[in-house]
Amino acid sequence: MASGNLEVRDLSVSYGRAVRALRGVSLDVPAGSVTAVLGANGAGKTSLLRAISGTLPFHRGGVDAGGVRLGGRALTGLRPAAVVRTGVVQVPEGRRVFGRLTVEENLKAGALGARGRAGTAEARARVLDLFPVLAERARQRAGLLSGGEQQMLAIGRALMARPSVLLLDEPTLGLAPLVAARIGATVAEINRQGTSVLLVEQNAALALELASTAYVLEVGEVAARGASADLAAGDELRRRYLGAAAPPTERGEDTGDAADAAAGRGDRPTLARWTG
Numbered sequence: 001m002a003s004g005n006l007e008v009r010d011l012s013v014s015y016g017r018a019v020r021a022l023r024g025v026s027l028d029v030p031a032g033s034v035t036a037v038l039g040a041n042g043a044g045k046t047s048l049l050r051a052i053s054g055t056l057p058f059h060r061g062g063v064d065a066g067g068v069r070l071g072g073r074a075l076t077g078l079r080p081a082a083v084v085r086t087g088v089v090q091v092p093e094g095r096r097v098f099g100r101l102t103v104e105e106n107l108k109a110g111a112l113g114a115r116g117r118a119g120t121a122e123a124r125a126r127v128l129d130l131f132p133v134l135a136e137r138a139r140q141r142a143g144l145l146s147g148g149e150q151q152m153l154a155i156g157r158a159l160m161a162r163p164s165v166l167l168l169d170e171p172t173l174g175l176a177p178l179v180a181a182r183i184g185a186t187v188a189e190i191n192r193q194g195t196s197v198l199l200v201e202q203n204a205a206l207a208l209e210l211a212s213t214a215y216v217l218e219v220g221e222v223a224a225r226g227a228s229a230d231l232a233a234g235d236e237l238r239r240r241y242l243g244a245a246a247p248p249t250e251r252g253e254d255t256g257d258a259a260d261a262a263a264g265r266g267d268r269p270t271l272a273r274w275t276g
């Protein structure tokens with residue numbers, strides 16, 4: 001289903017004159033991959049997804065420089081509906097389902113933006129197979145679902161447009177660990193079925209488990225990127241995002257970065273820093 005690599009190049013985004021949310025951000029989502037973007041509150045993760053999906057103008061934001069391409073085709077400047085038709089679909093943060101509509105109606109709404117009508121029944125079957133609870137609740141109002149179920153519906157609604165690239169903004173935010181793990185497993189399955197995923201998460205442990213490659217955004221810039229396994233093993237990311245102490249040294253103590261450097265221990269995985 002994947003239709004090419006998603007490429008973000010030298011992207012700068014601002015909201016009015018005062019807020020520069022992204023500065024010169026470049027990243028790749030290879031076709032068929034799960035790629036993660038980590039970062040603290042306000043780092044620019046959501047702005048990145050908005051720039052890709054064409055929804056920045058809804059938030060009074062805009063692209064100042066750089067651009068986004070899918071399979072070589074420029075997405076920058078396209079309206080959100082046109083971006084969806086290229087196969088790139090965003091699931092916004094905060095599980096924004098239509099609360100007064102039923103689950104079934106929400107799914108139908110998701111199919112409206114799809115590339116042609118053919119395939120809607122197949123997409124619906126896929127969604128209900130991934131999330132059987134949505135079939136059970138088909139006639140219930142979406143607003144009455146639990147938080148986890150609303151997140152499933154938000155993802156299911158996006159899948160109704162049959163995306164080749166799914167943009168996921170903090171899908172596990174505020175969910176109990178078991179529910180978050182269930183969402184994570186489903187994201188892996190969606191990817192296994194051929195959909196590329198760009199996953200924005202504050203839950204770094206989960207994101208690094210799902211993704212092959214991850215980027216760390218700090219104050220609007222890519223501070224690090226690398227294979228998820230390397231990033232997860234790296235001291236800096238472990239300390240900052242995984243809430244874990246660095247592994248002990250041979251002497252059984254954490255000497256910290258400076259002492260490590262002084263001692264010449266350069267063999268630990270390090271974050272690949274971009275200098276611009």
Ligand SMILES: Nc1ncnc2c1ncn2[C@@H]1O[C@H](COP(=O)(O)OP(=O)(O)OP(=O)(O)O)[C@@H](O)[C@H]1O
Nearest residue numbers: 015019021039040041042043044045046047048059
């Ligand atoms: N609509 C907006 N108008 C003005 N500034 C905004 C707007 N949306 C985001 N910002 C600002 O842009 C910067 C990046 O925000 P963004 O939401 O992209 O970060 P984030 O990493 O997704 O954070 P969070 O996890 O809190 O959503 C922040 O300084 C934020 O305050």
